[in-house]
Amino acid sequence: MSAPTSCDAIIIGSGQAGNPLAVALAGAGRRVVLIEENLLGGSCINYGCTPTKTLLATAERMHHIRTAAEVAAPLLPGAGTLTVDLATAIARKTQVLEALREGVRSNLIDENPGITVLAGHAAFTGPHTVAVALAEGTRELSAPLIFINTGTRTAIPDNIEGLTDSGYHTSTTLMELQDLPEHLLIVGGGYIGLELGQMFRRFGSKVSIVENGPALLEHEDADVSGALQSALEAEGIRFVLGAQARRVSRSATGLTLTAHTAQGTRHLRGSHLLLATGRRPNTDRLGLGYAGIQTDEQGYIPVDSNLQTKVRGVYALGDVHPGPQFTHLAYDDYRIVRDALLHGKRRSARQRPLPYCVFTEPQLARIGLNEAQAREKKVPYRVASMPVSVIGRARHTSQPAGFWKVLVGDDDQLLGAALLGGQAGEVMSVLQVAMTGRLRYQQLQEIIFAHPIWAEGLNNVFRDLRRP
The missing domain is CATH 3.30.390.30 (FAD/NAD-linked reductase, C-terminal dimerisation domain)
Incomplete structure (x- = not known):
């Protein structure tokens, strides 16, 4: 292999920290290479906020039609049993995110000549060298600054028997369905499970949510999580708390989820299964060992208060480092690094509010x-x-x-x-x-x-x- 092509900065992952950082560095005269293995825009645009909130808007409009009588508006014939045209709703969602993705592409490629965008998988070959597997072959790059912004994916539990054989959905695949589930079973009572659960309930599905903890949203006070549970139950969502999902099986009539509770074994029957059981970082195929970077037990990359790893000049941004996983925090990661590198201003990533x-x-x-x-x-x-x-x-x-x-x-x-x-x-x-x-x-x-x-x-x- 020939000598690595040098640049000023390499950004691995086109997420909410990596994209604006690429633009800022290029605007300061740095030569930047941004590498994306999948879709430009990261998880927020492609799998998270944009598709979820777009579809939630559809569900909210439908709910308003069904409940119009509460404000003395006449209820249209059939409104009480209204169900979604899911294929049309999904098509609208796709149109919205494609427009945003095109905006990201134009911003990175058309408007910023100092940025080179490569479509391929990147892996470290040394502390400051990266090999990129492209369609036309492998290309090796080197830079004094490297930023890891590869995000997360759904964590698939390994203690539920029969998942592979029975089939399941993640939050990503669920939002590509063309036909409405008759009865959606959800494992996980965090914010992803609750948002998607209410969405599909308002679309017209039956929804049951299984949570292994004693309450929803484990980081909230009991009065808060209890009040939200009551509001969702009022819409017909069923909750099974303190339940350990153990097995799933499929028959000609649908799915059966077996869960263990303090009161005994429960068998929940449905048509579709969603795993909303948390996220895991996309760090396992980055060759971090060749760079001298270690991860914690969950695969996250430890960083200091400046978001730098133990390797000087290598940073981890967004969801791949430990801590809360929100788009707005990933964007603030960009601002912290931008200000430190370009403006000589330092601010700790450990001392900021969490809205x-x-x-x-x-x-x-x-x-x-x-x-x-x-x-x-x-x-x-x-x-x-x-x-x-x-x-x-x-x-x-x-x-x-x-x-x-x-x-x-x-x-x-x-x-x-x-x-x-x-x-x-x-x-x-x-x-x-x-x-x-x-x-x-x-x-x-x-x-x-x-x-x-x-x-x-x-x-x-x-x-x-x-x-x-």
Whole structure:
């Protein structure tokens, strides 16, 4: 093999950290090679946020039609039994993501001549050398800076018998179905399982969710996860908690999932099976050992507070390093590295807020500490909660489900919040800005919000603060 082609930076993976970093480095005059084995845009555009939220919009519109009578609108004939035209919904989803993918391609290739995009699989051959398997052969590259942004894939459990023979879906394959499942069985009660479960229930499927823990969303307070479970049960979703899925079998009439519970063995019958059992990093085929990079037990790449691995000049960005897996954090990884390399500004990746939103209806939005985390960290706090039903906007829109809970420290500044209700993610963003600006809760109580918007509830939620 000839000597490696040198460049200034190699980026492995076209995700939400890698793409903008390529543009920033190229804009600063660096020669950048970006390598993508699959589809440009990473998991967010192709398998995660874009397809999921596009299809959730379809499900929400259908739900609004079915429930029109709640706001005294006449119910159209047949609306109560409305089911989705799934093939059309999938086609719309595909059209949306193809447009976004084309935008990524144009931005990387047409608008930035300093970026070379290669379609192939990359693997390390040394600390700063990479071999790329292309259709026309193997090409070896070298660079002082290498960024790993290869994302994750569905973790397939190895303790459920019969998966391969019986067949199953991941979140990716489920969103390519052309025919509506009669009864969707879901293993996993995290945000992926809940969002897709409510989506297909509103599409017209029966849905049963099996979770091995005692509650949904293991990182949430019990009152929050319990309230969301009640809202989803009201739509007809069945939950089996504290259940270990052990075996799946298929017959002429469908699937049978066998789960062990404290009350005995359960047999759940359905037509389709979704595994929403977490994610695993795409690091096992990168040849990391040749670079001197080790992974943890789950395959994630440890990094320091600057997102650098133990090999100088090699970074891990996005979901391949340990920590929460969200698009907005991956994008912030890009900003941390960009500022350090191009602007001489350093900011720790370990000292940043974690906002996130579960796009069920009602939405669940979280920022900062919850009660369990505050107790674990021994952080003194006061807590207040308020039912969403008292907010004027909830009454106007007939969306009374849920509650808001806020935590305040001894300095009167916000420690965190969990909001379950309509437009919770948007209201949570107001709290995040207040936390960033170190506002005291009294300032939020006195802000003049436009009437009648959801955020107006922030004038009242702090009214009954108390020690736990």
